[in-house]
Amino acid sequence: xxxxxMMLMCAIGCxxxxxxxxxxxxxxxxxxxxxxxxxxxxxxxxxxxxxxSFLVFPVNVDIKDIDVLNNNDLDILSNNLNGxxxxxxxxxxxxxxDVEVKVFDxxxxxxxxxxxxxxxxxxxxxxxxxxxx
Numbered sequence: 716x717x718x719x720x721m722m723l724m725c726a727i728g729c730x731x732x733x734x735x736x737x738x739x740x741x742x743x744x745x746x747x748x749x750x751x752x753x754x755x756x757x758x759x760x761x762x763x764x765x766x767x768s769f770l771v772f773p774v775n776v777d778i779k780d781i782d783v784l785n786n787n788d789l790d791i792l793s794n795n796l797n798g799x800x801x802x803x804x805x806x807x808x809x810x811x812x813d814v815e816v817k818v819f820d821x822x823x824x825x826x827x828x829x830x831x832x833x834x835x836x837x838x839x840x841x842x843x844x845x846x847x848x
Contacts, residue, residue, distance in 0.1 A: 749774070749814075752796035754789045762834070763789070765818070767796055769839075772810050776818055777836040781828055788826050795821045807841035811848045 752767030757777070763784055765776040776796075784792070801813045815837045822828045838847040 749796045749799045749801075752793045754784075754793045754796070756783045756789070763792070765792065765796060767793075769801060769810050772807060772839045772841070774810060774814055775838045776814060778818065778822070778830065779834045779836070781822070781830060781834065784826075784828075788828075791825060792818070792821055795825070807839050807846045810839050811837045811846055815848060 749767050749769055752765055752774075754763055754765035754776075756762075757764040760777050760779050762777060762779040762781050764778075765774075767774055795817060796814065799813060799817045801809060815832060815835050818835050818837070819830065819832055822830045836847060838845055840846075
């Protein structure tokens with residue numbers, strides 16, 4: 716009888732633990748925002764460099780051939796990257812694509828700075844491989 720009681724307690728406990736785990740997983744899946752992005756003018760490339768990350772993916776963005784941005788514009792760009800939610804399961808190519816689109820949209824639509832996607836280089840490390848676009 717004692718064994719049955721223990722099995723029943725384990726079954727009830729495991730169901731409750733599974734529900735908590737599912738809630739935590741859902742939160743983790745939804746929490747794929749950029750973090751730590753800092754954008755600065757970069758005279759070496761005649762543009763702007765932004766460095767930050769998405770979970771385990773460090774991300775470097777170089778925006779070439781644009782004028783020096785003021786601090787407000789740099790903050791807007793940094794904050795938009797920090798607020799970017801790439802959602803779902805991460806992979807290096809999705810990170811690169813989503814960051815490139817966000818940078819392009821912020822520069823062209825929000826800051827009214829005319830750039831092409833060819834002016835935006837986005838790189839990330841996946842393991843020991845560097846992916847760039």
